[in-house]
Amino acid sequence: MKKTLTAITLVSSMMLSLLSSAKAEVVELDKVAAIVNSGVVLESEVKDLLDNIKGNAERNNQALPSDRALRTQVMDKLINDSLMLQMGERMGVQISDAQLDETINNMARENKLTLSQFREALVAEGVNYEKYRENIRTELISGEVRRANVRRRVYISPQEVANLLDEMKAQTNQDIEYNLGHILIEFPPEPNQQDMNDAKTRADKVIELLNNGSDFAKIAIASSGDANALEGGELGYRNINELPTLFSELVDGKAKGEIFGPIRTGLGFSIVKILDIRGRQTVEIEEVQARHILIKPSIILSEAKAEETLQGFLDQINAGEADFADLAKEHSEGPTSVRGGDLGWADPKSYDPAFRDALARLSIDEYHKPFRSSFGWHLVQLTGRRMLDATDQMNENRAYQLLFNRKFGTESARWIKETRDEAYIEIFEQETN
Known part of the structure; x- marks a missing residue:
């Protein structure tokens, strides 16, 4: 595999301390790189992550900042991990082996590989698979802790959702085309009140039949006085700006399958159904x-x-x-x-x-x-x-999620800063190689 896997990009590699030495040599005692509340960050953890980042950058021909700047980033990451793990332990957050296996299986599928192929690819890139698993576990725990603490700090008002929906609608309306069905219950040439009452009665009956599931095209062919009656009343796909004003105002923003009418016009009573909508995702x-x-x-x-x-x-x-x-x-x-x-x-x-x-x-x-x-x-x-x-509900959920994600990122950074400010952190300076 020439390219580094999706799951092992430079960004994700900054989150993983994976390499270990397989040589049975005498090594010096590990050093403490930082104290984080009741935990520590070891110098070996810093070195492993630095080596892994540099290895991935070299394979991908990516430039890196200076060693000092890179070490600062690595230390920040490991300190945050330590804080999250300690908090997760107090909260009782656990990631089972089954959850971990499912996450790694998903990563393999994203790369169009079986689990065994994914593992072989990692090992071929110098990754210690067991350390890889445990670092994924750390990331999952950190994510759970962060979500649990930040979620309650994020509030999305109904008005914010409505405003974003309006923006989304304005951006996409130009691409939407409606295929409408039209049934016209005509008046005679010079109708009197009885003629209009009779037409209204027939139109009401058509609405009743349609609401009970009757086929629109069959009723249009049998009852409509419109020029499109033989086509089942189908008007064909038209942009909302191409529709008669009365129809465009009725169907704008409405869902497939909705029925409108009877609508009084100069020719009689119109009944309109949205047969289909294209140009937007429907659910x-x-x-x-x-x-x-x-x-x-x-x-x-x-x-x-x-x-x-x-x-x-x-x-x-x-x-x-x-x-x-x-x-x-x-x-x-x-x-x-x-x-x-x-x-x-x-x-x-x-x-x-x-x-x-x-x-x-x-x-x-x-x-x-x-x-x-x-x-x-x-x-x-x-x-x-x-x-x-369920398209409207889907769009509303999407708008809410977009707003939530936007606020979550900002609030998450604020929460982590507050958490670090409240923690006891002591960093021991080490010489960079």
Whole structure:
């Protein structure tokens, strides 16, 4: 591997003390380079990190500052590490071997290598792998300590998020194109009040059908008086500035799938749907609607009896002898019983894994045979499935994270300075080579 791995850049190498001597020679006793509260930084740690930085810089043809300036940077890093580790010990922060292995596995994947290939590449560059692991552990602990202490110092107001969202919107709007669907419920040439009332009634019916999931294109072909009716009412992709003013004001900043209307115009009542948006990232999440009957096994109700009871309910429902909602109200345990077992719309990932997997196997209105979850035995029916546009929420989360990251960096530096100011630190000058 000609180039140094992503994980071993010059910056990251300043965070890792990796090299060790394999020669069985008599060496002088280690020296203390600094005292940090109850801990120490050893001269061997300073030397290892300096050597590692210089080795990486040489392999990458990178220039370095003077030895004195470089040593100052190394000392700052090791002192901060010592402070973080001591604080982490007091806080009870621990990084398990499993967490450490997962982090290193991720680093290997980022470099498109297997773990064994990644390790071989490190060793080929003169890195002591066991020291490498422990230095990664140190970095993870330091990161946890810093986040725990700095997070509570960062406040993001809703107004800050709103302002940044406006800025982001202004920067990206010019690239957004909307594909709108349009249905026009026309007036006759010289409409009277009754004509307008009749048109409004038909438009309201169209809205009702669309909100209940009817196909927009089919309704447009059947009912629209617009020139694009035979194309399913589709207007094609247009920049917001190319849309009729009335439409552009309606759809600006709205999400895919939203329906607007009826809107009174000079020709009749318009109904508009955002069929698609391109030029910006959109995120959709699935939601499911279901209802269930829950029976919890107990000392007097065995697992087998609970399953048998629900199977009996299912047989009655399929035979038309019982109503699901009535059975749920009478027999289901839990807060949904009063609603006939209705769980409403929810992200399936929010459910118990067994419940989530059962729903995934069902078609609309289908029942699943009784199954066990961590809550008990269920009889479940899937009543709906839909895709929900979560782009606005994604953008809001992104704006919040951008603001948080911006403030976190500033506040983190301030917190580390305060921590160092409050610590006892004594640095012993050593000659640089």
